[in-house]
Amino acid sequence: MEPRPRLAIIDSMNTLSAFQTGFPGPAQNGTPPAASVSPAARRSVGELLREWRQRRRMSQLLLATEADISTRHLSFVESGRAVPSREMVMHLAERLEVPLRERNTLLVAAGYAPLFRERPLTDPQLAAAREAVDLVLKGHEPYPALAVDRHWTIVAANSALAVLAGNASPALLAGPVNALRLSLHPDGLAASIVNWHAWRAHVLARLQRQIDVSGDATLAALRDELAACPTPPDAAPEDNPLTDAGLIAVPLRVRTALGVLSFYSTTTVFGTPVDVTLSELAIEAFFPADPQTAQALRAHAEAIAAQRAGT
Numbered sequence: 001m002e003p004r005p006r007l008a009i010i011d012s013m014n015t016l017s018a019f020q021t022g023f024p025g026p027a028q029n030g031t032p033p034a035a036s037v038s039p040a041a042r043r044s045v046g047e048l049l050r051e052w053r054q055r056r057r058m059s060q061l062l063l064a065t066e067a068d069i070s071t072r073h074l075s076f077v078e079s080g081r082a083v084p085s086r087e088m089v090m091h092l093a094e095r096l097e098v099p100l101r102e103r104n105t106l107l108v109a110a111g112y113a114p115l116f117r118e119r120p121l122t123d124p125q126l127a128a129a130r131e132a133v134d135l136v137l138k139g140h141e142p143y144p145a146l147a148v149d150r151h152w153t154i155v156a157a158n159s160a161l162a163v164l165a166g167n168a169s170p171a172l173l174a175g176p177v178n179a180l181r182l183s184l185h186p187d188g189l190a191a192s193i194v195n196w197h198a199w200r201a202h203v204l205a206r207l208q209r210q211i212d213v214s215g216d217a218t219l220a221a222l223r224d225e226l227a228a229c230p231t232p233p234d235a236a237p238e239d240n241p242l243t244d245a246g247l248i249a250v251p252l253r254v255r256t257a258l259g260v261l262s263f264y265s266t267t268t269v270f271g272t273p274v275d276v277t278l279s280e281l282a283i284e285a286f287f288p289a290d291p292q293t294a295q296a297l298r299a300h301a302e303a304i305a306a307q308r309a310g311t
Helices: 045-055 061-069 069-080 086-095 100-109 122-142 160-166 179-186 195-216 217-225 291-309
Strands: 144-148 156-157 253-255 259-269 283-287
Touching: 045 086, 045 100, 045 259, 061 069, 061 086, 061 259, 069 086, 086 100, 122 144, 122 195, 122 283, 179 195, 179 217, 195 217, 259 291, 283 291
Parallel strands: none
Antiparallel strands: 144 156, 144 283, 253 259, 259 283
16 A cells, blocks of 8 residues: 655645655555665775864864874875774774764765665655655644755645745745755745845855755755855845844744744754664754744634635
């Protein structure tokens, strides 16, 4: 039996089956889901560990101290003069906070089998995780919320996201939809974002932080693409949001059919994942930043519910 559809993405979008877009499909012919391994161009485990150490801005002495090993041994591992055990690879990866996908890459580079599976969210073993995401998205209505993968591809969303995406081009909403591209692309929400300059700075800074942590080339390409997006013709003059003493965070202010709506966003992730898919899944939830936004969205949801009840 095919899994039931879960929270089709956005009413005004082409309907996307949540938890399938952007993730590998179900295993075929009973084949177990493969473990995820990022390409490393046949680089040695020592080279990869050195790269992760440098990315974390750690000296050999600091990493060796935190890992409770000698600096000499770490130097030998990085130079290829010593082959680390499977346990040592995992031990160093833990201290370096290497993502699960890249831990598999380290293990393969060291000559070991990958450890962490990458199951599609349609996999029966992830049923509890699917239900958890469903509950969060549905429970957040009438306010927008969406689930994204590591590259910001939307894999599920609640019905309230349609309000934000109402002015986007249908072409940009077809197929896999990237949430950040949708917000800054000229055919997306860019012209509708009141504080475009501040929101653009927030998006690019957040992307850069992710790149610094992960070294992900796809995110780097996305950052370059979004940085090149032109300023909307009617964008308000650039200002410094820090001069507004009433702000607690940079909001997203969007012109919609309901008027100008203002939101703060939060990010939710699974706390202790041992599956690559879950480790890379995040829920972005938007909360009203002012009473007018809250009232407009509640009234909109009530009107839709009344309309459906009358049909």
